[in-house]
Amino acid sequence: MNSNLTGRLPKSLYNCSSLLRARFDGNQLTGDISESFGVYLHLNYISINDNKFYGTISDNWSKCKNLMTIQMGGNQISGNIPPSFGNLTQLQLLNLSSNNLVGEIPKQFRRMNGLLTLVLSNNRLSGVVPQDLGSLGELSLLDLSMNRLNGFIPSSLGDCLKLFNLNLSNNNLTQEIPDRIGSLLHLSYLDLSQNVLTGEIPSALSRLSSLVSLNISHNKLSGYIPKTFDLMNTLSSIDLSYNQLEGPIPNNKVFTNVSIEALQGNKDLCGNIPGLKQCASGMHKSNGNPKLALIISLPLLGALLLGGFTGMLAFYSRRLKKMSSTQLEDEDKHSEDFFSISTFNGRPTYHEILKVTEEFKETYCIGKGGCGSVYKAKLASGDTVAVKRLHSSSEMINRNDFLNEIRALTRIRHRNIVKLHGYCSHAQNSFLVYEYLEGGSLAYILSNQTAQNFDWKKRVNIIKGVAYALSYMHHDCSPPIVHRDISSKNILFDSEYEACVSDFGTSKILNKDSSNWSNVAGTFGYLAPEFAYTMKVTEKCDVYSFGVLVLEVIKGEHPGDMLTSLTSSSTNKVELQDLVDHRLPVPLLEIKKLVTLILALAIRCVNSDPDVRPTMYDVSQILAAFP
Structure with a gap:
């Protein structure tokens, strides 16, 4: 991925029946897509985004069950688009955007009832938006923008109650905006711009209590802006330009701060906005002065799985040079007083580490934590490693569980996870050996x-990097791995300042058949509230810690007591300016929208109810949608 590869794929790939996962995105690969790929019965993920493949999509893909x-x-x-895609009932994400596809959207898509993300934007698709799309109850993102679709917006889309992002812009859609769109209570982004929509703006849109961005510009909408828009306190971006609207603008934050560009080209709007005429006396009755707050509402259940149309960021593109062997080695039978699980020659490396650190002199110490101290060790091979020497009090309660965990961790290969090379244990020392990253920690940088x-x-x-790492740990490892100590001190940077999750000293392998009871571990200020009284380890503990981390990254410091305000249902409201790092310039409009979305997602992650928090897979898919 993103490796500047050119040319065609090897012919042998066509018959690679054991293929499980393939990523070629972000290169300059070419070739006829129908001749480059075959039938793969075990394949669960394919990404060829942003290449130069041509030809038509084969029915073979529908055989990849x-x-x-x-x-x-x-x-x-x-x-x-092959109608046979409808046979992929297990499909969750389909992105065919920015190609030269023609014809209609297959009605057979209604059978893909597990679909979460559908992105068909920037093609030459024609016909109507299928009514049957309303049967996709799990759909979170629907982007059909920049096509040649006509007809009306089907009211059945109001049945896609988990929709988070709906984009039908730049088509030839006509008639009125359906009232049932107002049923999408988790919708955060709605773009119906650049169509031929008529009638009035439905007051039902004011029920969209999670809406952050609304763009209905460049249509033929008429009448007044609904007075109920006064209540849409979550809106941070709106564009109503180039319609036939008239009358006073609503009295809430987004309209107070709106630019004339978002209102221009209308019939006769008025209000206290530079560039607009003042309303006639008595024409504009105010509802008072509502707090000017950017409320990032909690009910963002539909925020689970936005993404996917640009592909996820790179991983597997960088490897630490293996130290002397790629085979996992257990030495528990070699000696009564020495044991190792490692990707290197355990006993010699153990003694070499003792030698180069002068038996763990303070001079070589680069960090300390609850389970031990970390030392920098430069080996004779030229490799530099980070050695975490465990405190004697950190010895495992259940040796077999601990060793199984170490074996699992040494098998992890991910760009955003610090590589664990192994574990060595002796009567005098026990330590974990990791790859060394020179970029420092996120805590230090902030x-x-x-x-x-x-x-x-x-x-x-x-x-994004942290989200991808946790999604991999929770959903691509078997059994899943819970980190349990996600914090800014455990996010390290490589030489290219790619974020990597480190320190698995407190992680625990989850057995789906166990109760997952465990000792308290983690960092104060990042621990999920339920962990304090249940002592039960779940992936949702990491989700909470991730949410805190995101708030810290955006704010530039730990959110502290603000967490209570963000997660409470009281009337206390937090403004966007209170959540951003003032050492940075004010974000431009596009990045501001993205930061707002990420903050909304973070607040969802720190919800006190674990069942309300999204999964890390959901989070990673949402974030992957943004370049």
Whole structure:
């Protein structure tokens, strides 16, 4: 992925029947897509986004019965979308955006009842928006923008109650906006701009209590802006320009701060906005002065699984040079006083580490934590490793569980996870050996002046990297791995400042058949509230810690007592300016929208009810939608 690869895929790939997962996105690969890929009975994920593949989509893909993700955006694929895609009932994400596809959207899509993300934007699709899309009850993101669709917006979309993002812009859609769109209580982004919609703006839209961005510009909408828009306190962006609207603008924050560009080109709007005429006396009755607050509502259940149309960020592109062996080695039978699980020659490396650190002199110590101290060790091979020497009090309660966990962790290969090379145990010392990352920790960077060099784009990438790592640990490892100590001190950076999750000293392998009871571990201020009294380890503990971490990255410091205000249902409201790092310039409009979305997601993650929190897979898919 993103490796600047050119040319065609090897012919042998066509018959690679054992293929499980394939990512080729972000290269310059070419070839006829129907001749490059075969039938893969075990394949669950394919991404060829942003290449130069051409040709038509084969029916072979519908024979890949385990496929859950198909990403083919940003190529030169032509022809129709195969109706046989409807047979992929297990499919969760389909992205065919930015190609040359023609024809209608297959009605057979109604059978894909597990679909979470459907992105068909920027093609030449025609016909109507199928009514049957309303039967996709799990759908979170629907993007059909920049096509040639006509007819009306089906009211059945109001049945997709988990929709988080709906984009039908830049088509030829006509008639009125359906009232039933107002039923989408988890909808945060609605874009119906650049169509031929008529009639009045339905007052039902004011029921969209989670709506952050509304764009219905460049249509033929008429009449007054509904007075009930006064109550839409979550809105942070609105564009009503180039319609035939008239009358006073509502009295809430988004309209108070709106620019004339978002209102221009209308018939006769008025209000206290530079560029608009003042309303006639008595025409504009105020409802009072509502608090100017950006409320990021809690009921963002539909925020689970936005993403996918640009593909997830890179991983597997960088490998730490293996130290001397790629085979996992157990040495528990070699000696009564020595044991190791490692990707290296355990006993010699154990003694070498003792030698190069002068038996763990303070000079070589680069960090301390609850379970032990970390030392930097440069080996004769030229490799530098981080060695976490465990305190004697950190010895495992259940040796077999601990060793099974270490074996699992040494098998992890992910760009955003610090590689664990192994574990060595002796009567005098027990330590974990990790790859060494020279970029320092997130906690250190946020606490000093270098934080100013971490602009909004870099901070978004940090958040994405951590999300991808946790999603991998929770959903791609068997059994799943819970970190249990996600905090800014455990996020390290490599030489390219890619964020990597470190320190698995307190992690625990989850057995789905066990109660997962455990000792208290983690960092104060990041622990999920239920952990304090249940002592039960679940993936949702990590989700909570991740939410706190996201707030810290955006704010530039731990949110502290603000967590209570953000998660309470009281009338106390938190403004966006209170949640951002003032050492950075005010974010521009586009990045501001993204930061607002991420903050909304973070607040969902720190909900006191674990069942309300999204999964890390959901979070990673949402974030992956943004470049």
